[in-house]
Amino acid sequence: MSARDLAQRLFSLQDRVAVITGGAGLLGVKHAQVIASAGGIPVLVDIDRARAEAQAAEIAETYGVPAWGTETDITKEAQVAALLGQVLERHGRVDILINNAARDPKVGGASTVALSRVENFPMEQWDADLEVGLKGAFICSQVVGGEMARRSRGVIVNIGSEYGVNGPDQRLYRQAGVAEEAQPVKPITYTVVKSGLVGMNRYFALYWGSRGVRVNAVSLGGVRQDQSDEFVRRYIEQVPLGRMAEANDYQGTILYLCSDASAFLTGTNLVIDGGKSCW
Numbered sequence: 001m002s003a004r005d006l007a008q009r010l011f012s013l014q015d016r017v018a019v020i021t022g023g024a025g026l027l028g029v030k031h032a033q034v035i036a037s038a039g040g041i042p043v044l045v046d047i048d049r050a051r052a053e054a055q056a057a058e059i060a061e062t063y064g065v066p067a068w069g070t071e072t073d074i075t076k077e078a079q080v081a082a083l084l085g086q087v088l089e090r091h092g093r094v095d096i097l098i099n100n101a102a103r104d105p106k107v108g109g110a111s112t113v114a115l116s117r118v119e120n121f122p123m124e125q126w127d128a129d130l131e132v133g134l135k136g137a138f139i140c141s142q143v144v145g146g147e148m149a150r151r152s153r154g155v156i157v158n159i160g161s162e163y164g165v166n167g168p169d170q171r172l173y174r175q176a177g178v179a180e181e182a183q184p185v186k187p188i189t190y191t192v193v194k195s196g197l198v199g200m201n202r203y204f205a206l207y208w209g210s211r212g213v214r215v216n217a218v219s220l221g222g223v224r225q226d227q228s229d230e231f232v233r234r235y236i237e238q239v240p241l242g243r244m245a246e247a248n249d250y251q252g253t254i255l256y257l258c259s260d261a262s263a264f265l266t267g268t269n270l271v272i273d274g275g276k277s278c279w
């Protein structure tokens, strides 16, 4: 390999197998695309089988890698163990785990407004949100990361949020003419899950550092989707780069974290938010 191939070698994921939870979602598909574009084999894991399979088929076609999608509920240990069995049977290896699945109820829908405030917060939602975001990430790390530790090589990326670093500024969600006690808020569980994930990130980085498994988190800023103009205006006032993220803004970081380009990086939490948290 010539000296000019250095960058290519650092960022190559040739034949590396990547399990991506929540792989059928908005960002899961983006993670899968960049992994495939670097020669890796993404496995899109989701409770939405049809979408996981369809997105994987499209990626396989576009990038010429044997990407595949499968239905797995990451809160169920037996299903995650079966998933690992399938991955090893097909590929004989697993190199990357992206703990990306989470429940992120959108703020402001009529049903969420009444329930999302602390005073009314339903315990069923507390359990369901922590079950996917924390317990699911733990089970996947335990099962898939455990296999990596046995083989002394692997990478785990935990997908966090700016709201796990700083709490949500609830003023962003305020609606005119709505009584104080009925104002919509970002639910507490989102911050609890994402802060907890950063703690889990540190724990596993320490636990498996000597086994060659690197564990890093990314805490992401909000992605522009169908938010109201008013919300976007308020949000971007706080962002030095003056905009919300596009869904593909995080692909470079994912490639960096999954590849040998970040070979000496573990236990860190990269905050990628257009500078929103720097003041």
Ligand SMILES: NC(=O)c1ccc[n+]([C@@H]2O[C@H](COP(=O)([O-])OP(=O)(O)OC[C@H]3O[C@@H](n4cnc5c(N)ncnc54)[C@H](O)[C@@H]3O)[C@@H](O)[C@H]2O)c1
Binding pocket: 021, 022, 023, 024, 025, 026, 027, 028, 045, 046, 047, 048, 072, 073, 074, 075, 099, 100, 101, 102, 103, 104, 132, 136, 159, 160, 161, 162, 219, 220, 221, 222, 223, 224
């Ligand atoms: N979109 C944003 O603005 C944003 C910002 C910061 C952080 N994040 C984080 O990025 C990650 C991806 O977000 P997104 O916007 O793509 O969300 P999304 O809702 O589009 O995707 C999440 C996926 O997880 C899947 N999922 C839910 N429960 C599951 C389970 N038990 N087992 C397996 N899969 C399950 C869902 O079916 C869905 O496809 C999340 O962790 C989210 O918190 C998103």
